[in-house]
Amino acid sequence: MVRDAAVVALTLVMGLLLTLWSQALLGVSQLVDWLALIILYWVIALPTRVGLIYTITSGLVLDLMTTAPLGYHALVLVVVCVFGQLISLRMRKMDVLSQCGLVFLIVGLAHFVDTFLATLSGFTQVAPSPLLTAFFSACIWPVALIALRFLRRSQGMTEW
Amino acid sequence: MGVRALAATLVLIALFLADSRASWLDDLKVTGVNVVANIYGLAAIPENVWSSLVQASKSEDALIDQIEKLESANLVLQGRLQQMVALRAENTRLRALLNSAPRERSDLMATEIVGVAPNPNRQIVTINQGKHARVFVGQPLVDAEGVLAQVIEVADDSAYVLLITDPTHSLPVQSVRSSIRGIAEGTGARDRLQIKYLATTTDIEVGDVLVTSGLGGRFPMGYPVASVTSVDRQDGERFATVWAEPLAQMNRARYTLLVFPENFAPARASSSP
Numbered sequence: 001m002v003r004d005a006a007v008v009a010l011t012l013v014m015g016l017l018l019t020l021w022s023q024a025l026l027g028v029s030q031l032v033d034w035l036a037l038i039i040l041y042w043v044i045a046l047p048t049r050v051g052l053i054y055t056i057t058s059g060l061v062l063d064l065m066t067t068a069p070l071g072y073h074a075l076v077l078v079v080v081c082v083f084g085q086l087i088s089l090r091m092r093k094m095d096v097l098s099q100c101g102l103v104f105l106i107v108g109l110a111h112f113v114d115t116f117l118a119t120l121s122g123f124t125q126v127a128p129s130p131l132l133t134a135f136f137s138a139c140i141w142p143v144a145l146i147a148l149r150f151l152r153r154s155q156g157m158t159e160w
Numbered sequence: 161m162g163v164r165a166l167a168a169t170l171v172l173i174a175l176f177l178a179d180s181r182a183s184w185l186d187d188l189k190v191t192g193v194n195v196v197a198n199i200y201g202l203a204a205i206p207e208n209v210w211s212s213l214v215q216a217s218k219s220e221d222a223l224i225d226q227i228e229k230l231e232s233a234n235l236v237l238q239g240r241l242q243q244m245v246a247l248r249a250e251n252t253r254l255r256a257l258l259n260s261a262p263r264e265r266s267d268l269m270a271t272e273i274v275g276v277a278p279n280p281n282r283q284i285v286t287i288n289q290g291k292h293a294r295v296f297v298g299q300p301l302v303d304a305e306g307v308l309a310q311v312i313e314v315a316d317d318s319a320y321v322l323l324i325t326d327p328t329h330s331l332p333v334q335s336v337r338s339s340i341r342g343i344a345e346g347t348g349a350r351d352r353l354q355i356k357y358l359a360t361t362t363d364i365e366v367g368d369v370l371v372t373s374g375l376g377g378r379f380p381m382g383y384p385v386a387s388v389t390s391v392d393r394q395d396g397e398r399f400a401t402v403w404a405e406p407l408a409q410m411n412r413a414r415y416t417l418l419v420f421p422e423n424f425a426p427a428r429a430s431s432s433p
Binding site: 013 | 165168172174179180185192193196199207277279313327328
């Protein structure tokens with residue numbers, strides 16, 4: 001149980017590192033929303049074990065890392081978590097291409113919330129656009145899915 | 161799930177509004193930033209390993225050559241510094257003759273940029289000095305070429321700094337040639353500042369160097385900021401549209417200097433310019 005929690009936490013830390021590295025390499029932040037993809041995978045794969053606590057903790061850590069008001073990224077990721085849990089059973093039965101379409105919708109919706117919160121916070125520049133982030137995140141989804149599924153199976157992590 | 165998600169959302173909205181509008185969460189945030197600073201350390205590992213490998217792969221001749229170049233550059237700078245000391249003394253004497261207050265001096269402390277905050281809305285980087293080195297909010301950060309940023313949040317051993325090109329950043333500047341004053345505002349682009357509130361009749365030209373004017377009391381006077389790249393004067397308009405390019409290496413700077421006021425010595429090794 002504790003080991004499983006540590007594995008999920010480690011993947012989330014890896015998500016934060018990927019966010020930093022992609023910013024350093026490409027000079028653009030959040031072109032792919034790595035944290036959203038990782039959270040989405042876990043809430044689909046283990047909906048009864050991974051949920052709001054992991055999501056809110058990750059969001060608050062990202063808030064602290066970006067000097068955003070506390071709750072900003074947590075709210076965005078809660079959107080991903082809630083929608084992920086709502087469609088988890090249906091999404092498991094879909095083929096990868098259909099899953100990519102749903103990932104596009106969920107991440108896109110979450111980033112529209114991001115844009116709304118950014119406007120509320122008084123930020124004048126919102127880049128990249130929510131749809132661009134959603135598109136690139138959907139493109140990366142198959143890779144994230146295979147890598148995280150391999151990790152989960154190798155660690156023998158099951159829902160119950 | 162539904163009730164829990166709704167409750168969590170309401171709590172997060174309250175937290176978001178509280179942190180956006182008030183400052184009572186600041187101490188808690190500093191504690192949090194101390195913890196998450198380790199993630200920046202983790203993220204820097206591959207780059208540090210790569211730098212070490214590049215350094216290790218350099219031949220002895222290349223290193224000797226590099227040292228010689230640095231020594232000669234240091235010699236030139238030492239020479240300029242001597243001249244600067246004499247000029248400063250002369251300037252102090254002349255200001256005394258004019259009954260003006262002596263110009264404020266400042267101390268510098270070297271620091272390193274260790275990460276770029278992954279925030280698409282703001283241009284923020286992290287440095288590896290914090291409260292333990294007496295870094296404070298509002299402190300200017302410069303590189304070898306000019307003003308780079310100012311500190312906005314301080315943790316124990318790290319701090320977040322806002323680049324002058326951030327759209328929310330404004331900086332009072334002055335032209336070296338004509339002494340005209342203006343406000344340099346960030347545009348969100350790393351290579352562009354807009355100089356605001358300059359009347360169309362103002363004496364400003366392409367190529368003019370802008371330095372900090374010292375107004376506002378946050379940035380000391382005389383640090384280079386930007387060079388004017390375009391001036392557009394439209395008939396009927398009250399203000400000219402003036403664009404400038406920052407002199408500091410906004411994208412490439414790694415080693416930078418924190419500027420301390422004269423009577424606020426940094427806690428670690430420092431040097432006077």
